[in-house]
Amino acid sequence: xxxxxxxxxxxxxxxxxxxxxxxxxxxxxxxxxxxxxxxxxxxxxxxxxxxxxxxxxxxxxxxxxxxxxxxxxxxxxxxxxxxxxxxxxxxxxxxxxxxxxxxxxxxxxxxxxxxxxxxxxxxxxxxxxxxxxxxxxxxxxxxxxxxxxxxxxxxxxxxxxxxxxxxxxxxxxxxxxxxxxxxxxxxxxxxxxxxxxxxxxxxxxxxxxxxxxxxxxxxxxxxxxxxxxxxxxxxxxxxxxxxxxxxxxxxxxxxxxxxxxxxxxxxxxxxxxxxxxxxxxxxxxxxxxxxxxxxxxxxxxxxxxxxxxxxxxxxxxxxxxxxxxxxxxxxxxxxxxxxxxxxxxxxxxxxxxxxxxxxxxxxxxxxxxxxxxxxxxxxxxxxxxxxxxxxxxxxxxxxxxxxxxxxxxxxxxxxxxxxxxxxxxxxxxxxxxxxxxxxxxxxxxxxxxxxxxxxxxxxxxxxxxxxxxxxxxxxxxxxxxxxxxxxxxxxxxxxxxxxxxxxxxxxxxxxxxxxxxxxxxxxxxxxxxxxxxxxxxxxxxxx
Numbered sequence: 186x187x188x189x190x191x192x193x194x195x196x197x198x199x200x201x202x203x204x205x206x207x208x209x210x211x212x213x214x215x216x217x218x219x220x221x222x223x224x225x226x227x228x229x230x231x232x233x234x235x236x237x238x239x240x241x242x243x244x245x246x247x248x249x250x251x252x253x254x255x256x257x258x259x260x261x262x263x264x265x266x267x268x269x270x271x272x273x274x275x276x277x278x279x280x281x282x283x284x285x286x287x288x289x290x291x292x293x294x295x296x297x298x299x300x301x302x303x304x305x306x307x308x309x310x311x312x313x314x315x316x317x318x319x320x321x322x323x324x325x326x327x328x329x330x331x332x333x334x335x336x337x338x339x340x341x342x343x344x345x346x347x348x349x350x351x352x353x354x355x356x357x358x359x360x361x362x363x364x365x366x367x368x369x370x371x372x373x374x375x376x377x378x379x380x381x382x383x384x385x386x387x388x389x390x391x392x393x394x395x396x397x398x399x400x401x402x403x404x405x406x407x408x409x410x411x412x413x414x415x416x417x418x419x420x421x422x423x424x425x426x427x428x429x430x431x432x433x434x435x436x437x438x439x440x441x442x443x444x445x446x447x448x449x450x451x452x453x454x455x456x457x458x459x460x461x462x463x464x465x466x467x468x469x470x471x472x473x474x475x476x477x478x479x480x481x482x483x484x485x486x487x488x489x490x491x492x493x494x495x496x497x498x499x500x501x502x503x504x505x506x507x508x509x510x511x512x513x514x515x516x517x518x519x520x521x522x523x524x525x526x527x528x529x530x531x532x533x534x535x536x537x538x539x540x541x542x543x544x545x546x547x548x549x550x551x552x553x554x555x556x557x558x559x560x561x562x563x564x565x566x567x568x569x570x571x572x573x574x575x576x577x578x579x580x581x582x583x584x585x586x587x588x589x590x591x592x593x594x595x596x597x598x599x600x601x602x603x604x605x606x607x608x609x610x611x612x613x614x615x616x617x618x619x620x621x622x623x624x625x626x627x628x629x630x631x632x633x634x635x636x637x638x639x640x641x642x643x644x645x646x647x648x649x650x651x652x653x654x655x656x657x658x659x660x661x662x663x664x665x666x667x668x669x670x671x672x673x674x675x676x677x678x679x680x681x682x683x684x685x686x687x688x689x690x691x692x693x694x695x696x697x698x699x700x701x702x703x704x705x706x707x708x709x710x711x712x713x714x715x716x717x718x719x720x721x722x723x724x725x726x727x728x
Contacts, residue, residue, distance in 0.1 A: 191421065191650065192376075192417055192418045193422045193423075193674055194413060194417050194424070196383075197238070197380070197382040198426075199382070199427060200387035201430070206218075206403075209403050211407040212411070214410060217646050220648050220654065221648025221649070222655075223644070223645060223646045224659055225645070226426055226645040227660055228430070228663050229246050229247055229662075229663050230246075230247070230547070231546060233545040234428060235254055235269055238297055238382075239274040240663050241667065243277065243682075245664060246600070246602060247604075249276060249681075249683060250604070251273060252273050253608055253609070255545060256543055258543075258550075261557075261558045262535060263543065264534060266543075270297065271300055271706060272300065274297060276681075277679075278302065278705065279380065280380070281304065281703055282679060282700065283378055288305070288377045288378060289306045289378070290304060290305065291370045291378075291380070292304075292380045293367055294310075294311035294381065294384065295310075295380060295382045298310045300318075301320045302321065306376050307325045307376075311384065312339070329366050332369045332373070335362070337362065337366055338359065341358070342358070356388065357402065360408075363381075363409060365412075371417060385402050385405075386406050390431050420650055422647070422652065423648050425646040427643030427644045429641065432637060433635075433637060434618070434634060435619065435634065436616070437620050437631040438621050439589055439623065439631060440627055440629060440631070443630050444578070445540060445549065446532075446626060451538075452532075452536040452537045453531065453533055454531055456531075535557075535558070538552055547609075547613055547615075548610070549609055550610055551570055583616075583631055584633075590613040590615060591613075591615065593613045594613070595610070595611065618638075618640050653691065657689050661690075662684055664684030665685060666684065668684050669690075671695075673693070678697045679698070680697050681699070
């Protein structure tokens with residue numbers, strides 16, 4: 186028997202920005218903000234989808250759940266990395282605790298939820314799952330398809346093409362599909378807690394540089410919110426949140442491995458590759474077990490060049506279209522003659538002393554003997570090499586003479602969880618979050634940019650009988666959302682959560698307590714921080 190007397194609904198909008206909420210005419214967001222409490226929501230470090238959404242749904246920071254990037258590097262070097270999945274998130278989620286307490290939940294489109302946990306309710310996986318991923322129960326997607334009268338999709342029909350009217354329309358259509366699916370689940374499942382997510386409020390800023398495109402996606406998100414508010418109980422507690430913010434980024438692409446190469450840490454090779462998220466996303470979204478070689482090469486070329494195209498005046502969408510049509514080879518070389526050598530240069534991961542394995546990690550990993558597969562840095566030299574890396578990066582200046590990084594720190598200064606050892610050894614934050622970190626070797630350390638990218642502060646809105654409308658809370662942490670949801674559902678807050686509930690935000694009381702071993706995923710994982718998940722991510726077949 187459920188202990189919930191009031192329904193709780195969490196609506197997650199990726200990269201939702203206060204700036205654009207205040208810019209566009211969004212009646213449903215405006216109404217919710219007027220009757221509820223709002224605050225800035227500080228993301229985790231790093232502030233990226235792959236690590237941030239798991240932090241929100243587990244209530245712990247990355248060093249307590251083990252995911253720092255879009256890739257899992259456990260098997261070796263970056264060229265051998267797999268895309269992350271729920272199996273890599275080594276902490277129970279909100280819905281696992283709810284199930285343990287006899288509270289039903291529906292989870293729709295939350296990133297990094299494939300393979301789906303078995304819960305009291307339903308999970309429809311979201312971002313980073315392959316397009317054909319099943320949910321829980323296994324028939325849930327088929328049920329949605331039947332109810333909607335069209336195939337339920339995770340990704341847009343035009344997910345990785347050129348940024349044009351057709352792509353934008355596919356984004357808006359996908360949000361509308363999500364809106365109707367959410368309404369269907371709320372009406373048929375009648376969950377105590379619903380956790381619903383929209384991804385395209387982020388993607389549109391990465392693909393477009395057009396205020397009209399931003400407005401159309403935000404209006405679709407507002408319609409999504411309006412439908413949910415009309416469907417749930419009148420006295421429901423409603424949370425709107427984002428995993429991070431987004432805004433103009435007019436600094437530089439910082440080619441961190443080029444900096445490390447010139448400082449003597451990185452060795453280069455003409456025989457290798459770097460994991461490209463664009464390539465992985467293309468395969469996931471298009472639901473294919475294999476690509477023709479020319480198409481795969483074209484996609485990798487697009488991913489690798491996207492951050493450097495400003496220097497030759499060519500837009501990413503243009504090159505992607507060309508690559509898809511004619512392949513790379515001599516055709517693309519003729520278009521980009523200045524970059525033919527850069528196309529072939531890669532980091533020699535096994536021979537380098539230190540390197541950045543993934544830009545979103547915002548860090549440098551040291552290639553230590555006995556830890557990395559082919560480590561070259563003796564353990565007794567670890568600290569001295571780390572000191573040298575910190576000194577090098579701390580002294581980096583952009584072409585305008587300003588420090589490139591706001592701070593450069595040892596990982597133990599940032600993380601304290603049981604999986605901190607899997608993080609990069611040296612961490613850094615781009616100054617003002619106004620630069621983007623890239624891993625390519627292009628012969629240049631900096632290329633100026635003018636685009637949108639992630640910011641550390643997102644949005645929180647809470648409305649309903651349990652929220653103090655006049656709360657003096659100005660900023661929350663992303664990890665505060667999970668304990669808040671459990672408290673709203675009448676459940677104890679787990680002691681292991683690193684997030685907390687500001688005393689002025691809720692009008693209700695809550696208790697904290699330890700949880701015993703908790704069943705989730707495909708096996709039993711204890712909540713003891715010293716325990717490790719034995720089951721690993723199976724090969725999705727899309728990398």
